[in-house]
Amino acid sequence: MEVKNMLFMSKGNGENSFFQNCSFTQKVVAMSKPALEKVVESLFSECFLPYQVLNVADLGCSSGRTTFLVMETVIESVKRKCRELNYQIPGFQFYLNDLPGNDFNTLFKGLSNFTEKYNDLPCFVMGCPGSFHGRLFPKSSMHLVHSSYGAHWLSKVPRLMDKEGLPLNKGKVYISKTSPAAVKEEYLAQFQEDFSLFLKSRSHEMIREGRVILIINGRLSEDPTNGEPWEPLAEAIADMVSLEVIPEEKLDSFNVPYYIPSEKEVKNIVDREGSFELEVLETFPIEMGDKSVWSSDEKFIKNLRSFTESMVSHHFGEEILDKLYDKFAQIVLQDLATRTEPSEVISFVVVLRRL
Amino acid sequence: MEVKNMLFMSKGNGENSFFQNCSFTQKVVAMSKPALEKVVESLFSECFLPYQVLNVADLGCSSGRTTFLVMETVIESVKRKCRELNYQIPGFQFYLNDLPGNDFNTLFKGLSNFTEKYNDLPCFVMGCPGSFHGRLFPKSSMHLVHSSYGAHWLSKVPRLMDKEGLPLNKGKVYISKTSPAAVKEEYLAQFQEDFSLFLKSRSHEMIREGRVILIINGRLSEDPTNGEPWEPLAEAIADMVSLEVIPEEKLDSFNVPYYIPSEKEVKNIVDREGSFELEVLETFPIEMGDKSVWSSDEKFIKNLRSFTESMVSHHFGEEILDKLYDKFAQIVLQDLATRTEPSEVISFVVVLRRL
Numbered sequence: 021m022e023v024k025n026m027l028f029m030s031k032g033n034g035e036n037s038f039f040q041n042c043s044f045t046q047k048v049v050a051m052s053k054p055a056l057e058k059v060v061e062s063l064f065s066e067c068f069l070p071y072q073v074l075n076v077a078d079l080g081c082s083s084g085r086t087t088f089l090v091m092e093t094v095i096e097s098v099k100r101k102c103r104e105l106n107y108q109i110p111g112f113q114f115y116l117n118d119l120p121g122n123d124f125n126t127l128f129k130g131l132s133n134f135t136e137k138y139n140d141l142p143c144f145v146m147g148c149p150g151s152f153h154g155r156l157f158p159k160s161s162m163h164l165v166h167s168s169y170g171a172h173w174l175s176k177v178p179r180l181m182d183k184e185g186l187p188l189n190k191g192k193v194y195i196s197k198t199s200p201a202a203v204k205e206e207y208l209a210q211f212q213e214d215f216s217l218f219l220k221s222r223s224h225e226m227i228r229e230g231r232v233i234l235i236i237n238g239r240l241s242e243d244p245t246n247g248e249p250w251e252p253l254a255e256a257i258a259d260m261v262s263l264e265v266i267p268e269e270k271l272d273s274f275n276v277p278y279y280i281p282s283e284k285e286v287k288n289i290v291d292r293e294g295s296f297e298l299e300v301l302e303t304f305p306i307e308m309g310d311k312s313v314w315s316s317d318e319k320f321i322k323n324l325r326s327f328t329e330s331m332v333s334h335h336f337g338e339e340i341l342d343k344l345y346d347k348f349a350q351i352v353l354q355d356l357a358t359r360t361e362p363s364e365v366i367s368f369v370v371v372l373r374r375l
Numbered sequence: 376m377e378v379k380n381m382l383f384m385s386k387g388n389g390e391n392s393f394f395q396n397c398s399f400t401q402k403v404v405a406m407s408k409p410a411l412e413k414v415v416e417s418l419f420s421e422c423f424l425p426y427q428v429l430n431v432a433d434l435g436c437s438s439g440r441t442t443f444l445v446m447e448t449v450i451e452s453v454k455r456k457c458r459e460l461n462y463q464i465p466g467f468q469f470y471l472n473d474l475p476g477n478d479f480n481t482l483f484k485g486l487s488n489f490t491e492k493y494n495d496l497p498c499f500v501m502g503c504p505g506s507f508h509g510r511l512f513p514k515s516s517m518h519l520v521h522s523s524y525g526a527h528w529l530s531k532v533p534r535l536m537d538k539e540g541l542p543l544n545k546g547k548v549y550i551s552k553t554s555p556a557a558v559k560e561e562y563l564a565q566f567q568e569d570f571s572l573f574l575k576s577r578s579h580e581m582i583r584e585g586r587v588i589l590i591i592n593g594r595l596s597e598d599p600t601n602g603e604p605w606e607p608l609a610e611a612i613a614d615m616v617s618l619e620v621i622p623e624e625k626l627d628s629f630n631v632p633y634y635i636p637s638e639k640e641v642k643n644i645v646d647r648e649g650s651f652e653l654e655v656l657e658t659f660p661i662e663m664g665d666k667s668v669w670s671s672d673e674k675f676i677k678n679l680r681s682f683t684e685s686m687v688s689h690h691f692g693e694e695i696l697d698k699l700y701d702k703f704a705q706i707v708l709q710d711l712a713t714r715t716e717p718s719e720v721i722s723f724v725v726v727l728r729r730l
Binding site: 129148149157 | 479505514
């Protein structure tokens with residue numbers, strides 16, 4: 021089964037839902053707000069404006085909250101800039117994209133506060149179900165594309181088998197210290213393919229001088245074997261294998277469709293694809309386990325669960341989830357408590373200008 | 376609570392869902408297919424074509440099936456016409472609209488067959504949550520608007536109280552033979568207001584010469600007191616009142632946000648609003664209870680339940696639903712069995728040209 025059919029943030033608005041557990045992505049979006057404001061500023065300083073309608077896409081919007089902050093930031097920045105330049109405020113058309121399995125019902129119900137707040141503006145909000153690894157919008161229709169914590173997801177798990185069809189990444193679910201070199205290569209190759217396709221698709225959809233702003237997981241070191249939270253997830257599953265709750269082959273055939281790139285890797289792909297100029301690549305020193313984000317350890321763990329659960333459940337079945345995530349919580353919290361150095365896994369803000 | 380927050384077709388794809396019980400609206404759409412094909416033909420015979428992208432909206436799309444037929448008809452008609460005229464086939468952007476409480480998750484999941492079938496075309500599908508009694512799209516952006524069995528829903532229940540605040544429509548839920556004249560007047564006034572607002576909103580959103588095609592419930596006679604399936608619904612609720620399952624005041628304060636207009640009423644509103652020319656107003660001799668639509672009586676009743684249940688449940692509570700719909704089924708089927716004349720309640724196909 022393809023990733024697009026089994027990956028989604030936990031649904032609804034109950035206590036385990038992504039909707040209730042997105043403090044981390046909200047923090048990330050708050051941190052990237054100045055960058056988004058700057059992008060809107062530069063759009064409005066260039067020749068192709070003023071628009072009648074500003075078309076904005078948020079790719080991988082999940083079921084809400086974060087995407088509302090993004091829309092608010094765009095509108096407020098545009099209003100400010102228009103006042104400054106004495107332009108008329110344009111209309112807004114927001115396209116909220118995620119995979120078809122996303123909980124759009126919760127997203128749309130959450131919209132009412134937003135639309136009430138801006139009911140004096142011609143502001144239209146659409147949902148756009150589909151994979152951002154392909155085309156989503158008509159040619160030359162988008163002015164601004166935002167994506168927070170989306171583009172590090174892969175369209176599929178790389179094929180991690182040797183010539184005999186035996187698993188290459190035994191006992192692990194992502195690139196680990198013990199993974200053979202081929203695992204690193206396959207992961208990087210898949211990210212190169214997917215991220216290039218992401219850029220190529222956007223290049224068709226955007227007008228010249230349009231901007232893409234991406235916030236993605238990234239790593240500081242060139243060594244890719246520091247994959248939080250995947251290393252502790254592998255450990256938790258391995259523990260379930262040792263307890264004979266999960267068969268070993270099940271673990272060996274499970275790998276996550278996710279890649280944490282380095283700055284250099286991102287730059288190389290953008291250069292090679294050729295449709296965009298890299299305007300900004302900045303790092304945020306934000307860690308998933310950051311104490312300032314979470315009101316409690318429990319909240320932190322619930323967040324990790326809300327974005328990993330759909331694929332874990334799809335591969336291992338629902339019945340093991342509670343036990344597995346208890347073990348996972350234990351490992352993650354112990355790691356955090358004993359950590360002496362800051363994490364190598366941080367976030368990148370990437371701004372691209374359509375050439 | 377406003378209608379937009381409590382009206383939706385039954386969710387999911389289980390046996391009581393609208394998705395599984397939309398044979399009637401499918402039949403209606405199949406019957407109106409030649410009219411839709413003709414509308415596409417006329418769009419393509421006029422000066423503002425060929426387009427790069429044809430923007431098409433389906434208003435009140437609910438959770439699927441019917442809307443897929445509409446999209447297919449549009450695409451196939453455009454392809455045929457383009458071959459004939461030696462035009463390049465344009466891209467398609469479909470906007471599927473319904474109230475925010477609609478089950479968009481089921482709609483988007485059902486899309487995969489459609490998008491696979493047309494993956495050789497630049498064809499993009501968006502969901503658009505909102506009320507069609509207001510603006511949904513940017514100015515002058517739509518070429519074709521379709522709405523099947525949507526525009527007879529009202530934005531709110533008319534205020535059916537006398538000066539003392541006592542209920543005007545005691546024991547009934549729609550205009551009935553025993554309803555006082557004020558009930559008819561209030562219902563018509565609400566329809567005039569809502570349908571005018573529908574037209575005014577579309578007039579802003581559509582380009583000149585764009586077309587609206589509506590399929591709505593309509594009545595043959597000028598007498599509005601023949602409201603199927605509302606008369607039997609009132610009877611079923613009254614039966615529950617006599618059994619003391621439902622308090623009488625609850626029935627007296629319940630009326631449906633729905634209006635079945637006559638041909639003359641529709642024409643008058645279009646003329647008075649003034650943005651559109653009425654190109655077509657045809658009647659379909661199709662009745663809800665039509666034997667050719669339903670594989671069984673049970674299916675017929677499930678359909679009636681799937682589009683009435685959300686508002687009944689909102690007013691009377693969930694616990695009475697099964698009992699109420701058993702009684703409703705009994706009354707409806709008995710009415711059908713003893714009916715000697717064809718129903719006065721049929722369907723209209725209305726085609727409007729934006730002036």
